[in-house]
Amino acid sequence: MGANDGHLLRKVFPYDDRPRKKPSVRDVTSWLTRHPDCLNDDQAQQLKQTLARCPALDRAGDLSAPHTFADGLGQDLDPAVARLSRRYSSGEVEDHNNVLLNRFAVD
16 A cells, blocks of 8 residues: 555545544533533534433433532531631541441441
């Protein structure tokens, strides 16, 4: 095969639409996390095709879980701020309490 064989193959087997490379995880994540109005037509079409191929990912696009987390964090804001702003934590004590609670719950 010579150097010009690639050019010859393109002449013999022309195609109008070049095959599109698969979107990266970064691309899909970016499309999912942006507001739909911020996607150009090509990105919106690729996202639609990706979600059609992966129903689980389509369900993951539902933002109810992050909203639930944010709502819960808002309700427990004082303890969350205290935990993030103090040097010490009662995490070890809480772990022991959870072990005891689980032990009693099983019995």
